[in-house]
Amino acid sequence: MANYKMNHEPVCVSDFEIFAKEHLQKDAFNYYASGANDMQTVGESTAAFKRLRIRPRVLRNVSSIDMSTLILGEEIKVPFFIAPTGFHKIAHPDGEIATAKASSRIGTCMTLSNFSSIRLEEVASASTGLKWFQLSVLKNRKVMESLVRRAETSGYKAIVLTVDVPTFGKRYKDFRCNFTMPTPPNLKDEFSKSTNDGEFSLDKVNGFLDPSATWDTLIPWIKSVTSLPVVVKGILTAEDAKFAVTYGVNGIVVSSHGGRQLDCVPATIEVLPEIVRAVGNNIEVYLDGGVRFGSDVFKALALGARAVFIGRPIVWGLVYQGEEGVSKVLDIYKEELKETMMLSGCANLSDVVKEMVVHESFYRHN
Numbered sequence: 001m002a003n004y005k006m007n008h009e010p011v012c013v014s015d016f017e018i019f020a021k022e023h024l025q026k027d028a029f030n031y032y033a034s035g036a037n038d039m040q041t042v043g044e045s046t047a048a049f050k051r052l053r054i055r056p057r058v059l060r061n062v063s064s065i066d067m068s069t070l071i072l073g074e075e076i077k078v079p080f081f082i083a084p085t086g087f088h089k090i091a092h093p094d095g096e097i098a099t100a101k102a103s104s105r106i107g108t109c110m111t112l113s114n115f116s117s118i119r120l121e122e123v124a125s126a127s128t129g130l131k132w133f134q135l136s137v138l139k140n141r142k143v144m145e146s147l148v149r150r151a152e153t154s155g156y157k158a159i160v161l162t163v164d165v166p167t168f169g170k171r172y173k174d175f176r177c178n179f180t181m182p183t184p185p186n187l188k189d190e191f192s193k194s195t196n197d198g199e200f201s202l203d204k205v206n207g208f209l210d211p212s213a214t215w216d217t218l219i220p221w222i223k224s225v226t227s228l229p230v231v232v233k234g235i236l237t238a239e240d241a242k243f244a245v246t247y248g249v250n251g252i253v254v255s256s257h258g259g260r261q262l263d264c265v266p267a268t269i270e271v272l273p274e275i276v277r278a279v280g281n282n283i284e285v286y287l288d289g290g291v292r293f294g295s296d297v298f299k300a301l302a303l304g305a306r307a308v309f310i311g312r313p314i315v316w317g318l319v320y321q322g323e324e325g326v327s328k329v330l331d332i333y334k335e336e337l338k339e340t341m342m343l344s345g346c347a348n349l350s351d352v353v354k355e356m357v358v359h360e361s362f363y364r365h366n
Contacts (some may be wrong), residue, residue: 009328013292016316016329020091024319027177028090032315035259036169041267042259045290048267051360052299057345065338066348071307072158072229072250072284074130077107078334079349080297083288083309084134084160084233086115087181091318092325097126099314102326104129106334111160111309114147115184124154132158134233136165137218139210143190148226150186159226160253163218164234166211168203169261219247231286234261236271238278241285251284251306258289258311269300273354276304294336301349302357 010016021029035042069079082103089095095117096110103110104127111132112123124131133151138144148159173179183191190208222230229250235241236256244252254268254275268289276285287300288309300308310333317329346352 010320010332013313013316013329013332016313016320016325020316020319024091027179030173030177031087031090031179031181032085032312034171034173035263036171036261037263039259039263041256041263041265044267045256045259045269046292047290048269049290049292049296049299052269053358053360053363054295054298054302054340054344055356055358056343057356060345060347060351062342062345062347064347065341067334067337067341069307069349071109071286072231074109074157076109076130076307078330078337079301079307080291080310080330080333080337081109081307082111082314083311084111084113084162085311085315086113086184087117088315088318089117090181091315092322094322095318096123098318098323099326100124100127100129100131101323102317102330103127103131105327106330108330109157112156114186116186117182117184119185120147120150120156121154124156131156132160132231134160134162135222136162137210137213138190138208140190140208141221143187144222145225147186148222148228152226152228156228158229158231158250159222160231160233161218161222161249162233162257163213164236164255164257164261165209166213167206167209169257169263171260215243215247219249223248231284233288235275236265236268238274241275241278241283245279245282249283251286252279253309254285254287254289254305255309256289269296269303272300272303272305294333294338295340297333297337298340298344298346298352299357301352302354304354 067078088099100110100123109130111134113134114136133156231251232244232249233253234255235252254272256265256268268287272287284306286307287305291308297308313329314326317325
């Protein structure tokens, strides 16, 4: 994808999406943008943030703003980082390497998908920034273990285990166009046995996924094969969040998989408070889904998230201008969050407390 130019610099995240829709191949755009079934959850993920209101405080010293935080003991300069999304080369020839460099530039963490379009070792060596590695639950545990070992050797600092994909959700747009991608290089030896290069599609991968995995069989196993922290991604209920604590994982991601798995589930920001209450201070809680403004980051932090993942907007930044495009997306989030904190009377993240964000119904009077 060439480095196209807009008539004006993007001023918000939605500008990048508009640009990507105009310049990316239609089937490729639909792959990134699509959700499961009627895409109700995709719409609700952003709409739910708009139903939340910020209660700002005034006459506080906000002459200096500190947005840094710790995730699993590692400092990041901003409380948002890059979600695992696959096949970045579809968006830009530099793919995940461009994303990694942009992430390092702003001082945050990139989570690399096992469906990345560049081998995990190459991405790791491309920049010095903090990186986590996302892992799908496959029937072949030897393949999973091999990926973990490679991630450890390459310097990734955590394993993000995606647990909400016993089978891929049906995304109508992908099925209508029969969209296919190149076989992901991290899994090429495994997948190429039954798929031809360039004919990789989600329905063909279903046979490799393990729908029999349980808390009892999966979590003790993954902890036995790695000394890295384990983060479980795909939690939407307090009940499962408590299981995560019981089984001793290090973090959870409140996630609906971008609305791409089970449609009609709630927006992640809606379930975040009950999950935070359920786990207390026993585990780090992150959120992804629908975060499109710096004020959305603020709302998630107020409701208990340690940090939030950014997914699709990173891809739109890649389409726009590769590494520079991703950097611009991240800078917009940073500046919007800084402004929100200043205007709300918060000099650092510890000032962002739950009383500052309420549902719109809080202001309805009979």
